[in-house]
Amino acid sequence: MRTLHKFQGGVHPPEHKTESSRLPIAAAPLPKRLIVPLRQHIGTPATTIVKVGDHVLKGQMIGAADDLISAAIHAPTSGTVSAIEMHAVPHPSSLPDLCVTIETDGEDRWVERQPLDYRTADPDAVRTRLRDAGIVGLGGAVFPTHIKLSPGQQKIKTLILNGAECEPWITSDDLLMRERAAEIVEGIKIMAQLMQPEEVLIGIEDDKPEAIAAMQAACRSTNFKVIAIPVRYPSGGEKQLIKLLTGKEVPSGQRTINIGITCSNTGTAYTMHRAVNHGEPVISRIVTVTGNVARPQNFEALLGTPLGELVQLAGGARPDTSHYLIGGPMMGFGLNNLEVPLTKATNCMIAVSPTLFPPKPAAMPCIRCTQCAQACPCNLQPQELFWFSQSRNFDKARAYNLFDCIECGCCDYVCPSHIPLVSYFRYAKSEIATQDQEKMAAELSKQRFEFKQLREEREKAEKAARMAEKAAAAAAAKAAAAASGVEDPVAAAKQAAIQAAVERAKAKKAEAAAQAALPLSPTGSQPFPNPLPQAGEGAMENGACSDLAAPENNTEPS
Ligand code: SF4
Ligand code: SF4
Numbered sequence: 001m002r003t004l005h006k007f008q009g010g011v012h013p014p015e016h017k018t019e020s021s022r023l024p025i026a027a028a029p030l031p032k033r034l035i036v037p038l039r040q041h042i043g044t045p046a047t048t049i050v051k052v053g054d055h056v057l058k059g060q061m062i063g064a065a066d067d068l069i070s071a072a073i074h075a076p077t078s079g080t081v082s083a084i085e086m087h088a089v090p091h092p093s094s095l096p097d098l099c100v101t102i103e104t105d106g107e108d109r110w111v112e113r114q115p116l117d118y119r120t121a122d123p124d125a126v127r128t129r130l131r132d133a134g135i136v137g138l139g140g141a142v143f144p145t146h147i148k149l150s151p152g153q154q155k156i157k158t159l160i161l162n163g164a165e166c167e168p169w170i171t172s173d174d175l176l177m178r179e180r181a182a183e184i185v186e187g188i189k190i191m192a193q194l195m196q197p198e199e200v201l202i203g204i205e206d207d208k209p210e211a212i213a214a215m216q217a218a219c220r221s222t223n224f225k226v227i228a229i230p231v232r233y234p235s236g237g238e239k240q241l242i243k244l245l246t247g248k249e250v251p252s253g254q255r256t257i258n259i260g261i262t263c264s265n266t267g268t269a270y271t272m273h274r275a276v277n278h279g280e281p282v283i284s285r286i287v288t289v290t291g292n293v294a295r296p297q298n299f300e301a302l303l304g305t306p307l308g309e310l311v312q313l314a315g316g317a318r319p320d321t322s323h324y325l326i327g328g329p330m331m332g333f334g335l336n337n338l339e340v341p342l343t344k345a346t347n348c349m350i351a352v353s354p355t356l357f358p359p360k361p362a363a364m365p366c367i368r369c370t371q372c373a374q375a376c377p378c379n380l381q382p383q384e385l386f387w388f389s390q391s392r393n394f395d396k397a398r399a400y401n402l403f404d405c406i407e408c409g410c411c412d413y414v415c416p417s418h419i420p421l422v423s424y425f426r427y428a429k430s431e432i433a434t435q436d437q438e439k440m441a442a443e444l445s446k447q448r449f450e451f452k453q454l455r456e457e458r459e460k461a462e463k464a465a466r467m468a469e470k471a472a473a474a475a476a477a478k479a480a481a482a483a484s485g486v487e488d489p490v491a492a493a494k495q496a497a498i499q500a501a502v503e504r505a506k507a508k509k510a511e512a513a514a515q516a517a518l519p520l521s522p523t524g525s526q527p528f529p530n531p532l533p534q535a536g537e538g539a540m541e542n543g544a545c546s547d548l549a550a551p552e553n554n555t556e557p558s
Contacts, residue, residue: 002225002227005244005246005247008379009374009376009378009410010233010235010240010377011233011375011410011413012231013168013330014168015169015231017169017171017174019169019290020169020296020297020298021174023298024179025175025176025297025299025300026297028299028300028301028305028310029313030104031104031302031304031306031309032103033101033104034077034101034102034104034302034304035087035100035304035306035340036062036063036076036303036341037073037087037089037098037341037343038098038100040071040073040136040343040344040345041071041142041144042069042136042143043068043071043144044065044067045097045098046134047064047066048062048063048084048098049061049064050081050100052084053081054080054081055080056078056080057075057109058078058108058283059074059110059280059281059283060074060075060111061074062075062081063100064132065144068147069144069147071135071136071146073100074133074134074281074282076302076303077104077108079104081100081101081102082102082103083099083100084101086098087099087101088337089340089341089343090307090340090341090345099341112279113279115278115279116129118194118277119193123194126276127146127149128146130146130149130275131146132281133275133276133280133282134344135272135275135282138265138267138271138345139162139264139267140331142344145264145268149194149264151195154257154260156196156197156262157199158198158199158245158246158261158262159188159191159264160200160201160202160241160242160245161201161203161264162203162265163177163202163203163208163215163265163266164203164205164235164236165204165208166233166234166237167234167327167329167330168233168329169291170288170347170348171298172298172347173266173267173347174208174210174211176266176267178208178210178211181211181214183270183273183274184215184273185215185218185219186277187268187269187270187272187273188202188222190269190272191262191269192224195262197262200223201225201227201246202266203227203244203245205230206229206231215266229241233330233408234330234406238250239256239378239406240377242261242263246261253401253403267286267347282344283302284303285301285303285342285344285346286347287299287346287348287349289314289349290314290350291324291349291353292351292355292356293311293315293318294314294315296314301342303342303343304341305341306340307324307338307339307340307346307349308338308339311324311351318353320355321351321353322353323352324350326346328348328350330408330410331409332348334352360420363420364418364419365417366386366387366417367416368383370383372386372410372414372415374414375410375413375414376410378404378406378408379404380400380401380404381400382411382421382425385397385400385421385424385428386421388428389402389424398432402425402429402432
């Protein structure tokens, strides 16, 4: 029996899990059109490798990973690319992003799938497979898994599988563990092969007895340990789960790998199994559709499916629905546009009504009650962070470890003054990030300017040195000439060349005069250069007299 530890803070909001976990996962039908965003992960968006008019097959790569921190994107079914353009996507910023639209052909025809034997393959080949299959963390972070499972020189003691699913209303991981535990365990085996941990722990909140039983049964032939943890939000936070299962704290500003631990989601393990053992990239996911809908349920839907179609599958939203939440009520964000597509990060959508989610009263001034600090699972002082964020004292906010805040919403949840604390923290973080970028850009341009100055000074010095060298050489030559009696060796050489040319011209003239004094040849055009040769002297050979040959052209300058 493993000893469980406690993390500080946390809250226990109403769970609302049973609404969507009564029915099994249902397969969503093939939509007529899929809108597939090229950025469904943290890092650089994938680069489009198809064009409008291309026919694509199910599982065919349509966006390639473009950087180290990136992941590929695939066609979720067969069809024709009808557009590559900006489209609304489910994101807290509400900004559109580049998407590939596919008109589906209804054939659902797969591209060729090639399994990879991870037991014999090079670990880097397995990581490449993960990147090219678009595997990212499905717990919400969507961080590319091939990077997460690259520990470098760091020895990994513990691999933790996160099946806590602590956020209210969401049940997609619960249903996946209940129904596909064996496949999840196959994925965990691939993770273990890559990381070689000493132990593998699977943490699941104890309000999921069916999932716990299924995972225990699937792990029977392994040394993986399934551990039931008490229900307390946010037990599924990476640092909180590590504390619960191992008692270890991840120091501020450090990553879990620094203390020899890696965490991954059970849904991610499932997709790894499909990608490596079956050659199937991430083209679908399980999503909870719940809240103010007629039949809350989990659906396995193709990525790119318009969310409105999923609401219809759940029986449609009731008339008093005001808007939707993507994610849970603690960390999710609001949405009004149901034309946005399902993405790898979308684990849940909740139809919101004033009955289910009564509007918060207007915010009141902080009364310094410190309830927020007691609820904070990261040992922060939210009331101070609020004060610094509101007054734009960002240096102070940073000094109070603003960036350790996981935006879990516990402080919001308990604040009697109903202050939207997390909104302030998000604002402060984005302002600090912008300031940091500006600082970095200014520092870069300063470095460039200084380098340019240095280069110009160096070139000036090199030019001066070259000129000094030339002057020294000329002075030395002059001195040598003076020593040998020649005043200017260069001028003397020139004079000598002129004199030689004059001498040659004179000689030429004299030769021409001598030729003119001789008798004319039989042709009457040329004088005989010499008296006629005598017989017996070999004057006539081969019927011709060589001495009668035409004189050579004179190429000498006159
Ligand atoms: S809980 Fe609200 S009112 Fe109380 S200290 Fe924190 S921010 Fe202020
Ligand atoms: S949102 Fe941030 S500050 Fe508030 S309780 Fe969570 S971690 Fe603490």
